[in-house]
Amino acid sequence: MRSYGLTLSWVVEILIIAVVIYQVWKLLQGTRGVQVLTGLLIVLVVLTLFSAVLHLRVVTELIRLFSPSFFVALVVLFQPELRQVLAEVGRRSVTSSGRQQQAEVIEHIVNAAEICQRERFGVLISMEREDLYRPARDTGTLLDAKLSADLLVTVFYPRTPLHDGGVVIRDNRLVVAAAVFPLSETDRLERPLGLRHRAALGLSEMTDAIVVVVSEETGAISIALEGKLERHFDPNRLRARLTEILV
């Protein structure tokens, strides 16, 4: 019986391409680039059909020449979305030891926030993810110490040299303390919230960091994420929310 050349590797290849196309399509739905992509594809398909039917040799040759640039244009056009997908793949492939480490980091932060809330110490903690905010390293004091709740409470103890400003945590290291974060220019910050919260918000607008704030004045715990301030956490809710975002 003729197999029409359909080998197992063909089937696998077709399946891979179908899955990739479906995932890319799902991801791009609703993004600003999808109309441009649809437009480009329509133009390309119509031109290819026309040139095939009418034997337009020059147009066919031009399409053949410019097809590779089309894929480069796609990468440029969807650079933010592609970055997001790759980051997501990276996050999903976090090993169980990575998850364990993140759970420990969260525990240190929650314990420190609880103590600082009780003692009314102002706290500003950035948990870095993909993006690295270089100015924090330039303005702050480099520590690169293993993270612990005690270390955080010590750093934010008032009237000590490092308590002013924010700390940056990457993985399970406290990288820098007394760092200056960018201030948000939003006019939607509620009245009693001042510069500490504005700095948390500012950093979350510029990077993908999760920023935890404890108010010196009220002890209220907040999270700044993607330019939004989530407020009124107690330690348990803070643990649950950070776990939801990170683990």
Ligand SMILES: Nc1ncnc2c1ncn2[C@@H]1O[C@H](COP(=O)(O)OP(=O)(O)OP(=O)(O)O)[C@@H](O)[C@H]1O
């Ligand atoms: N750009 C910044 N980067 C890092 N930390 C900052 C920045 N601006 C202010 N801070 C911190 O915030 C403190 C001032 O807090 P301020 O009282 O204005 O803010 P707040 O949001 O009202 O905080 P709280 O509720 O704790 O009083 C500063 O002493 C400093 O530690």
